[in-house]
Amino acid sequence: EAGVAQSPRYKIIEKRQSVAFWCNPISGHATLYWYQQILGQGPKLLIQFQNNGVVDDSQLPKDRFSAERLKGVDSTLKIQPAKLEDSAVYLCASSLGLGPPYEQYFGPGTRLTVT
Amino acid sequence: GENVEQHPSTLSVQEGDSAVIKCTYSDSASNYFPWYKQELGKGPQLIIDIRSNVGEKKDQRIAVTLNKTAKHFSLHITETQPEDSAVYFCAASGGSQGNLIFGKGTKLSVKP
Numbered sequence: 001e002a003g004v005a006q007s008p009r010y011k012i013i014e015k016r017q018s019v020a021f022w023c024n025p026i027s028g029h030a031t032l033y034w035y036q037q038i039l040g041q042g043p044k045l046l047i048q049f050q051n052n053g054v055v056d057d058s059q060l061p062k063d064r065f066s067a068e069r070l071k072g073v074d075s076t077l078k079i080q081p082a083k084l085e086d087s088a089v090y091l092c093a094s095s096l097g098l099g100p101p102y103e104q105y106f107g108p109g110t111r112l113t114v115t
Numbered sequence: 116g117e118n119v120e121q122h123p124s125t126l127s128v129q130e131g132d133s134a135v136i137k138c139t140y141s142d143s144a145s146n147y148f149p150w151y152k153q154e155l156g157k158g159p160q161l162i163i164d165i166r167s168n169v170g171e172k173k174d175q176r177i178a179v180t181l182n183k184t185a186k187h188f189s190l191h192i193t194e195t196q197p198e199d200s201a202v203y204f205c206a207a208s209g210g211s212q213g214n215l216i217f218g219k220g221t222k223l224s225v226k227p
Contacts, residue, residue, distance in 0.1 A: 004158070042119075042204045042217025043159065056214060091158050099213020100147040100166065106158030 002026065004107035006092050012113045018080035021110045025073070025094030031055075032069055033104065034077050035091040043091055049075065050098055079112075087114045117142040119207050121218025128195050129226050136221045138205035139187040145209035148181060148188045153202045153220070162203075163190070195225045 005024040013019050025032050030051050035043035046065065047057040051072040060067070064083070069075040079086055089109040095102040118141040128134050140148075146167040151159035165172045165179045165188065172179050176195075181188040192199055202222050206215040 041219050042121075042206070043215075044217070045214055048214065093158070100164075100208060102213070103149075103161050103164075104215070106151075106160065108156065108158050 004092055004094055004105055006090075006107040006110055008110055009108065010111050010113075012115065013082055015084055015114055016081040018078065019082055019112060020076050020078045021090050021092075021112075023075045023077070023092030023107060025075070025092070026105055029094035029096055029105075030072070031095045031098055031102070032075050033093040033095075034067055034075070035093065035106075037089040037091055037109070039088070046077070055098065082112075082114045084114050087112055117145060117207055117209065117216040119205060119216050119218040121205050121221060123221060124219065125222045125224070127224045127226065130195060130197060132195055134192045134195055134199070134223055134225075136190045136203055136205070136223075137187060138189070138207075138218050139185075140207040140216075141186065142207070142209055143183075143186065145207040147208040147213070148179070149206050149208075149215070150177075150179060150190050151204045151206065151217075153204065155201075159204060192223075195223075197225050197227050199223060200225045 032049045034046045037043045047060045047067045048055045049069040067077045091109045093104040093106045095104045121138045149164035152162045153159040176193045178191040202220045205218045
């Protein structure tokens, strides 16, 4: 079974530029998550989708971050404009359904450096 | 909201020794407590989890204990091996949406 795919793996941009990350979840997984992991910390949930609808985006800085999951499969996360404090690893995860007992499977992440 | 504290932040043990990582949570409504292992350049991977109706769970060399009264849970790794070296995260979840709140992680180093 293929895992969660993310691209790109690394991205370096200057502040005020825009950037987009892509995620392809495990086939058949209805729930998709985007997390932000700052160096030395645990992942923090940014947004959660159930199929193509948003379940929770309370931690998403909506003035600069946006995300979509068209057709309930792939998802993109965008930052515009980027700030220095956005430097982090952005993790995508997917699960069969909402909450336990459904395990969340994580992708390898995209490491973003904002200079 | 939920807050998860994790200790220690770093842990170094000799191969074959045991390692213990402890977490506390604040929301008494939390009922699901997974542990993740993250290797360099990879995403977190679930290694074991426990639900609030269980006090202890084992899977080979890994065990997790839960004390609901004290609101803390622990990961125990016995007979550690060099390949156990990684960052370990605890998490807690309680809402219907199952959102996970993670601790800050413990970097475990197992010396041969």
